[in-house]
Amino acid sequence: MYAIVEIAGQQFKVAKDQKVFVHRLASEEGDKVSFDNVLLLDNDGDVTIGAPAIDGAAVEAKVIKHLKGDKVIVFKKKRRKGFRKKNGHRQSLTEIVIENIVGSGAKKAAPKKKAAPKKEEAAVEAKPAAEKAAPKKKAASKKGDDLKKIEGIGPKAAEALVNAGVDTFAKLAKKSADQVKEILTEASSTLAHLDPGTWAEQADLAANDKWDELKELQDQLNGGK
Known part of the structure; x- marks a missing residue:
């Protein structure tokens, strides 16, 4: 087997x-x-x-x-x-x-749960247009920085950090390598091998708009290390 x-x-x-x-x-x-x-x-x-x-x-x-x-x-x-x-x-x-x-057999597709969303959609349709516009503005205000500009951070790692509340360069700059490692490991075992040793330093430069210095630093790195 x-x-x-x-x-x-x-x-x-x-x-x-x-x-x-x-x-x-x-x-x-x-x-x-x-x-x-x-x-x-x-x-x-x-x-x-x-x-x-x-x-x-x-x-x-x-x-x-x-x-x-x-x-x-x-x-x-x-x-x-x-x-x-x-x-x-x-x-x-x-x-x-x-x-x-x-092993216990092939995975079955998860049952579709459309009943609840339909009720929610009906409730949203009944609301005035002004009430619909408010959530859209709220969602736009939550947009953070593009963490993928930090060398070593891919889409999955960026998603894990955002889900943990680290959605800006400034927040990432305040996190130690051990704290970031813990976030990645808890999010997925596929991210446990990443080395965030220089992420805080890179994020600090990005948060202060020091892009030229960040570029010089990244030229010396290999996959963020």
Whole structure:
């Protein structure tokens, strides 16, 4: 029996007792972990495909140790600028062993709940046009900064920060790397491997409209690190 499961943003084909190296997890060594984003199960030829994930299926594992991968050389050069920079990078990894694969059938589509929205829509239609306009203005006032301008922050990470109330550069600048890491880890295991070490510094420059200094800093970074 084997499964295809998503762990920390990567997809793996796993079987029982198999050892796998994944992006660094927040769990401690010896902890039990479970991954429920199972995309496919093969039980002796009986294949179940998720839609997109399989309802009730999970891959249970144990954290063996945390380590770093082989060194990768990162070389940057700017034409006609005399700029050259050479750095080494070692990816933070976690070694886990698969202890069990649990499956309970293909995921069914969630039941549609249209009855309540219809009542709400009818109530909205009955309201005067002036009452309808008020919520639209309120929604527009909640718009924050584009956090994706910070190197290392993608759409999913930006969404997680906004959901946690960190929707402006100024708010992000006041958060420590550990606080941001906690927000990302709680939002999704696929974001746990991100390194927010320089995000506060970048956000402070953006909040103060120091875009030239931010650009110089980002030119020296690699994925926000």
